[in-house]
Amino acid sequence: MKKLIIALLFALPGLSMAAAPGVPLEKAGIDLRDQSSLQRGAQLFVNYCMGCHSVQYQRYNRMGRDIGLSDDQVRDNLMFVGDRIGDTMTIAMPKADAASWFGTPPPDLSVVSRSRGVDWLYSYLKGFYIDESRPFGMNNAVFPDVGMPHALWELEGLKRGITETVIDADGNESSKVVGYEMVKPGKLSAVEYDQAARDLTNFLAYTGEPVKLQRQQLGIWVLLFLGVLFIFAYLLKKEYWRDIH
Ligand code: HEC
Incomplete structure (x- = not known):
């Protein structure tokens, strides 16, 4: 596995060079x-x-x-x-x-x-x-x-x-x-x-x-939502485990 990864890493620069255009x-x-x-x-x-x-x-x-x-x-x-x-x-x-x-x-x-x-x-x-x-x-x-x-x-x-x-x-x-x-x-x-x-x-x-612009705006809301959800999920977890610890 290790060998394979090393081989792949060495192959990468070759790939990117092949794709380089003629003019910058x-x-x-x-x-x-x-x-x-x-x-x-x-x-x-x-x-x-x-x-x-x-x-x-x-x-x-x-x-x-x-x-x-x-x-x-x-x-x-x-x-x-x-x-x-x-x-x-x-x-x-x-x-x-x-x-x-x-x-x-x-x-x-x-x-x-x-x-x-x-x-x-x-x-x-x-x-x-x-x-x-x-x-x-x-x-x-x-x-x-x-x-x-x-x-x-x-x-x-x-x-x-x-x-x-x-x-x-x-x-x-x-x-x-x-x-x-x-x-x-x-x-x-x-x-x-x-x-x-x-x-x-x-x-x-x-x-x-x-939709790129809308998607990026939506992404911010999704992250905010996940942030708030995390707080509740954490509190809930504490509640569940309270009597066990
Ligand atoms: C007189 C007709 C004509 C006009 C007007 C024209 N094009 Fe083209 N365009 C072509 C042709 C024909 C090709 C295909 C060229 C080829 O593959 O050799 C092409 C290819 C392209 C490509 C490459 C697409 C690809 O991925 O291969 C782009 C980008 C492009 N045109 C953008 C524009 C833009 C922007 C304008 C306006 C400023 C424009 N063209 C005006 C005829 C035109």
């Missing part, structure tokens, strides 16, 4: 309690992402309530013609067409914050750079050869990747993006774009687990 990820630094950030994220999402991506497990009215918007505000700002307030946030793009346009159909993003992690998402939104060899002229540092165009290029601008050639242990050469150089500035400054990427990541983190 930036910390997303999101705050799920920040409702104005969630509202900005939702706005960016419906304007720039929902042309291609659905969040099919999310309903407009539920989302509105969770991020602090009334049904009317959601209707006026986040919905397009044809949707009703109780509808799920689906899209009309046929999967087969999408697959032929982009190589891969745009996946539903309901739970992408959990499959990829929030730091990955934030870095992905900041990782697009010019690469003429790609169909849309863009590549991504954290998702090499991605099939998605840079949906936020008007906001961020276009940047060139500064690459470095790396040679791995087997002598294979590959190039790795180590930094960026802005070629055509966008509507937002670098700081504003970071915030936009953070807001979008925050929104996707919220859709990945809409």
Whole structure:
């Protein structure tokens, strides 16, 4: 048994190294309690992402309530013609067409914050750079050869990747993006774009687990309840054992 445990411990670092991404990820630094950030994220999402991506497990009215918007505000700002307030946030793009346009159909993003992690998402939104060899002229540092165009290029601008050639242990050469150089500035400054990427990541983190905030609040009540229950359970135990000791 001891040997087995030691063997497992030695195997652990290997596992975590195998999962390490090529480019270091930036910390997303999101705050799920920040409702104005969630509202900005939702706005960016419906304007720039929902042309291609659905969040099919999310309903407009539920989302509105969770991020602090009334049904009317959601209707006026986040919905397009044809949707009703109780509808799920689906899209009309046929999967087969999408697959032929982009190589891969745009996946539903309901739970992408959990499959990829929030730091990955934030870095992905900041990782697009010019690469003429790609169909849309863009590549991504954290998702090499991605099939998605840079949906936020008007906001961020276009940047060139500064690459470095790396040679791995087997002598294979590959190039790795180590930094960026802005070629055509966008509507937002670098700081504003970071915030936009953070807001979008925050929104996707919220859709990945809409009950997270409630769950944490509930957890506090459960602990308080257990604390009070402990006092009574202890008193009861004393009562039961009183005549025995
Ligand atoms: C023009 C269509 C289009 C738009 C607009 C678009 N995407 Fe995509 N997106 C795609 C496609 C296609 C893929 C699949 C890429 C692949 O697998 O190579 C993708 C993949 C992704 C992924 C990776 C999912 C995964 O786990 O593999 C994320 C995250 C993502 N998009 C987020 C966004 C966000 C956020 C926006 C809005 C800012 C956005 N996308 C706008 C087409 C689009």
